[in-house]
Amino acid sequence: MTVSPLTPKRFPSLPEIAGARFATVAAGVRYEGRDDVMLVELAPGTTVAGVFTKSATRAAPVLDCQAKLKSLPDEGAAFLVNSGNANAFTGSNGKKSVEAITQAVADILDIPQRRVYTASTGVIGEPLPHAKIIDSLKTLKDGLSPDGIAAAADAIRTTDTFAKGAVDELVIDGEIIKIVGIAKGSGMIAPDMATMLVYIFTDAKIPQGDLQRMVRDVSDTTFNCITVDSDTSTSDSVLMAATGASGVEVNCTSVAFRAALYDVMLDLAHQVVKDGEGATKFVEIRVKGAESDEDARKVGFSIANSPLVKTALAGEDPNWGRIVMAVGKSGAAADRDRLSIAFGDIQVAENGWVSPDYKEDVGAAYMKNDNLVICADLGMGQSSATVWTCDLTHGYITINADYRS
Numbered sequence: 001m002t003v004s005p006l007t008p009k010r011f012p013s014l015p016e017i018a019g020a021r022f023a024t025v026a027a028g029v030r031y032e033g034r035d036d037v038m039l040v041e042l043a044p045g046t047t048v049a050g051v052f053t054k055s056a057t058r059a060a061p062v063l064d065c066q067a068k069l070k071s072l073p074d075e076g077a078a079f080l081v082n083s084g085n086a087n088a089f090t091g092s093n094g095k096k097s098v099e100a101i102t103q104a105v106a107d108i109l110d111i112p113q114r115r116v117y118t119a120s121t122g123v124i125g126e127p128l129p130h131a132k133i134i135d136s137l138k139t140l141k142d143g144l145s146p147d148g149i150a151a152a153a154d155a156i157r158t159t160d161t162f163a164k165g166a167v168d169e170l171v172i173d174g175e176i177i178k179i180v181g182i183a184k185g186s187g188m189i190a191p192d193m194a195t196m197l198v199y200i201f202t203d204a205k206i207p208q209g210d211l212q213r214m215v216r217d218v219s220d221t222t223f224n225c226i227t228v229d230s231d232t233s234t235s236d237s238v239l240m241a242a243t244g245a246s247g248v249e250v251n252c253t254s255v256a257f258r259a260a261l262y263d264v265m266l267d268l269a270h271q272v273v274k275d276g277e278g279a280t281k282f283v284e285i286r287v288k289g290a291e292s293d294e295d296a297r298k299v300g301f302s303i304a305n306s307p308l309v310k311t312a313l314a315g316e317d318p319n320w321g322r323i324v325m326a327v328g329k330s331g332a333a334a335d336r337d338r339l340s341i342a343f344g345d346i347q348v349a350e351n352g353w354v355s356p357d358y359k360e361d362v363g364a365a366y367m368k369n370d371n372l373v374i375c376a377d378l379g380m381g382q383s384s385a386t387v388w389t390c391d392l393t394h395g396y397i398t399i400n401a402d403y404r405s
Contacts, residue, residue, distance in 0.1 A: 002395075003161045006274035006282050006370060012165050014149050014180045017201040019043035019243025022148030024155040027136040029129060030084025030122055035155040037133055039140040040079040040199070041109055046243045047073045048117065049212040051219050053236035059087055060094030061118045062237060064102070068114050070208060077115040078105050079199060079239060080133070081156050083184070087120035087128040088234040097130040104134045108141050119197050119237050121184060122158050149201075153182035156197055159399055160186045160275055166267035168260040175248045177204045177257070181264045185272035186228070196272055198223065198238040200264060205244035210252040214261060215240050222265035225297075226388045228276035229396070230305040273388050278395025281313050282371045288384040289377040295332035299376060300387035302330035310392035313372065318363030320348045327376055338379030343372070 020042055024035040042048075050069055052062045080101060087094050102116040120128060153163040164183040169176055185196025206214075219238055242250075250257045274282050285303050290296035303309055303326040312319040323341050327334050337352035343366050347355045366372070 004275045005280055007162045008271065008274075011150060011153070011163055012167050014165050014167050015178050016146040017178055017180055017243060018146075018203050018245035019046060020201050020241065021144040021146050022152045023140040023143035023145065024148065024151045025136045025139050025143070027082070027132045029082050029132055035151065036084050037080070037082045037136055037140065038152040038155040039105070039137070039144070040152065040241075041144050042077040042079070042241050043243050043245065044076045045073050046077050046241050047206055047208040047211050048077060048239060048241050049208060049215040050237060050239040051216050052238075053233055055232050055234050055236070057089060057234050059120060059235045060090065060098045061087055061120050062235060064098045065117045065119070065237060065239070068117060069212070071112075071114045073208065075115055076109065076111040077117070077241070078109055078111060079117050079119075079241070080105055081119045081121070081197060081199075082128070082133055083156050083158050084122040085120055085126055085128050086122050086124045086235050088124045090125065090127050093127045097128040100130050101133055104137055108137045117239060119235065121156065121197055121235050124234060149180060149182060156182070156184040158184065158186070159277055160184050162275060164268055164271040164275070166264045166271070168263045170256050170260045172204075172248050172250065172254070172256065175246055177246055177248055177250070177260075178202060179260050179264050181268050183268040183272060186275045186277050196223070196233070196236060198268060200238070200240040200261075202240070202242050203244070203246040204242050204248055204250040204257065205246065206242040206250045210250070211240060211242050213252045214258060218258065218262050218265050222262065222269045225386060226269045226273050227301060227304050228273060228279070228390055270388060273390050276390035277399045278393040278397070279390035280370070280393055281391040283313060283389050283391065284373045285387040285389065286373060286375045286384070287378070287386070288375075289338075289379045289381060290383040290385070291333045291381040293383045293385060295378075295380075296383045296385035297387070298330045298332040299327055299334070299378065300385045302326045303374060303376065304387045304389035307392055310389070313367065314391035314393045316364065316367040318343060318348070318360065318367050320363070323374060323376060324349070327378070332378070333380050334378050335380065340377040340379065342375040343367070
């Protein structure tokens, strides 16, 4: 597998989170010779929050997690994730697999089944060989370690070309609070609550309701603002665990904690885009001057999801006419003669026509950058939005044409 040219220089050094232990194993769910299952054991008192795909065909693990979110944190908890098989569109077999796995994890860790959260990612429509996962639980339990999160990030990959992690720290009441996160995602990425699989951990003490509100709100401006191919997965899940081990209490009004959580989530969201299947360009779409926030988002995603825009970016073609097209088809209020377009700091179009100072060779030179910014000012109001995407190359077709082979 060719590694994305946008891969970060290194995987971050993620600190241990007291109250969380990690383990991975090669269970052979689909892949041979690599770890494909991760287990996280969480201490009693851990609160759990999450947001999930709104897909009408969501997978059995998603439905199970949604039903368990508000369970009391008086006892321990666990996350178990497998890659290679999504356990989606598998009928009653999917639910049976989840029941079997969650009960087995509960038994081996001596925690309630209602506190076991699972996720599966990979091929849709094939029964999950859950016996392989259950058979690996003893090995997973024996391997649990506070410093195993990097291996966990690697085990949940499917078509990802690199493992994704992020960290931030802040000081509250004189104590250092840690937030770490891992994610997987490369294709079938389009926001519809949150995207991909994401697991975030903090040692802060946060009530479940406050944690849920923060995860939901911050997801809206991070994971809900990325797209690779406009396709929403059946399995998208973002779970966050607050172990409370630091003893520092935090609630949803904490500006500092929200800011740190935002930084972690945005970092992970950007890494997913940078690992977009076949991607060679990381693209930020900035929309302003819209009549409403909804209109701004419509325009942003219309540009970001346009195959014509994305292929032009792949070809390093400054085809600004395709931006005009994408604005016009978005369904947002727009006026040709008020629209302005820029590539980075380069003014390309304004007042319904190409800018008199714009030179095509300057635009073409800008398009050779790995990181691009496209700005669209609708001139209609005061609302704005930012969306992140990547280009569309032959590599995307190659990966997805052969995905099940």
